[in-house]
């Protein structure tokens with residue numbers, strides 16, 4: 326208690342030097358909280374977007390499917406059993422069929438990942454409803470011959486497709502453009518078809534956009550000669566939390582791995598800047614401590630003469646150095662809180678286009694109580710430690726030398 | 734006049750390392766002080782006065798020999814024990830006052846009591862009483878920087894006296910004061926010595942101090958060269 330009171334008196338008494346240290350430390354404080362708040366905001370928004378656009382409440386993968394191996398796609402498809410079909414009807418999951426193909430926009434050639442998605446699905450934000458097509462050639466004999474399954478492939482001459490803005494850029498096409506696509510069906514036979522881009526959607530999740538083209542599920546199934554089959558099933562409910570028959574359940578933790586890794590690496594990268602700033606501030610405190618212990622020998626001697634043990638005097642100087650961090654927290658709060666509140670409300674918009682990573686255009690920093698509490702405790706602890714290290718010298722001081730101001 | 738011994742020093746030698754060898758600051762000193770003495774260690778600069786005072790105050794330890802202060806052997810005390818001895822029983826007064834600049838007069842005086850288990854009510858009473866002894870009750874809220882030298886030393890006396898110690902060690906207390914202030918604080922100390930039976934030991938070469946002493950111990954080169962009891966005509970007023 327005496328130590329704390331004395332600490333603040335001494336710090337405030339030291340004037341400019343204290344405020345210099347406090348300002349630098351408060352800056353470190355604010356930057357650390359700001360940066361981590363940004364990463365937290367990114368993380369939250371990224372996960373929310375990834376869920377909304379790609380992973381739902383988890384995915385069920387065909388056992389041979391491997392997201393990172395394009396060659397696995399050829400064999401990664403299977404029939405949906407009754408149970409899966411029922412869940413799809415209930416809107417609790419939606420199947421996606423994935424196949425490889427080639428697009429020929431204006432005669433150029435480019436590989437694409439074809440994805441068949443149910444136009445009725447509501448689980449993902451992908452605007453699949455735009456893929457709904459009624460057979461314009463409905464009176465065509467082949468389409469109305471009473472067959473149980475309408476052969477859309479031949480009933481419709483131009484098929485609707487949607488792509489993301491990144492894909493549109495890479496194909497150099499826009500809404501309304503048409504192009505030929507070619508693929509090999511299940512049996513290895515090449516086939517071709519004309520598609521029309523009916524929409525270019527905008528998503529912050531590049532992994533559902535880059536190199537991909539969405540067709541209606543039924544169309545792709547017919548193209549591939551894989552009726553009723555899918556590659557993955559996207560779950561829209563927390564009820565599904567394990568494998569369904571052959572379908573292997575992938576939970577959110579697994580599906581977020583990539584995003585987690587990106588953010589972790591950003592966090593690690595920013596650590597260098599954060600620790601450098603903190604280090605500068607701590608160095609200033611360390612320096613102040615050394616100087617003040619050297620300058621205030623007589624005071625140290627007086628404390629001991631008044632009946633303090635050397636350990637208590639070490640305590641006084643440690644608390645005094647550490648108290649810089651408390652002042653820094655207060656000063657940081659004065660300009661940091663309004664700044665953080667403003668940023669959290671307005672968000673931070675990055676002008677640059679994404680670099681293939683899931684990141685919202687405008688990030689709203691998220692400052693959790695945990696982040697603020699942890700940062701504060703960490704900075705207080707760090708400041709106290711760097712204050713303690715020079716203060717330890719006091720315990721080796723001879724009080725008579727200290728009183729004479731002769732310690733060097 | 735026979736008094737109960739409160740400080741007993743036997744064969745005390747203090748050496749300081751200097752270069753490869755050492756310097757003998759006190760050389761086989763033998764001396765006793767009784768309760769209620771108003772004694773002075775007198776001698777030229779470098780004769781060992783401060784060194785002896787520091788050892789009595791348990792701020793330093795003898796190289797050989799021993800100092801028994803209030804029944805405790807200074808050479809055998811732990812840091813904690815010597816801190817406790819100083820905190821409760823020994824008051825220090827320095828040539829340069831050594832007040833804590835960030836504290837008010839009141840807080841400077843209160844400081845030593847904060848280390849003891851004392852209620853704030855008791856502390857307040859003791860601090861006000863000590864300020865009354867030195868005549869500074871009206872300056873309790875002042876900071877040391879606003880005080881004159883004489884006032885500062887009176888605060889230091891109050892700080893040394895507030896815990897009602899048995900021994901007060903005053904190292905050249907008048908060296909930074911003018912004649913008028915010197916007499917003022919000496920009279921204050923003499924009065925406290927007579928009223929509270931506190932033992933005062935001075936280190937000084939100031940003639941004014943000597944006028945008040947009832948014992949003069951002359952030191953030269955770390956040895957006691959004379960030890961005389963004197964009857965001084967200067968009385969506390």
Ligand SMILES: Nc1ncnc2c1ncn2[C@@H]1O[C@H](COP(=O)(O)OP(=O)(O)O)[C@@H](O)[C@H]1O
Nearest residue numbers: 749750756758777778779780781782783784785
């Ligand atoms: N820590 C020390 N190291 C070396 N020499 C010292 C130390 N303290 C005191 N001395 C020497 O011991 C002698 C006595 O010092 P001191 O007791 O301060 O004398 P006085 O108070 O009578 O002027 C002086 O010569 C001084 O230089």
Ligand SMILES: [Mg+2]
Nearest residue numbers: 782783784936
């Ligand atoms: Mg001296």
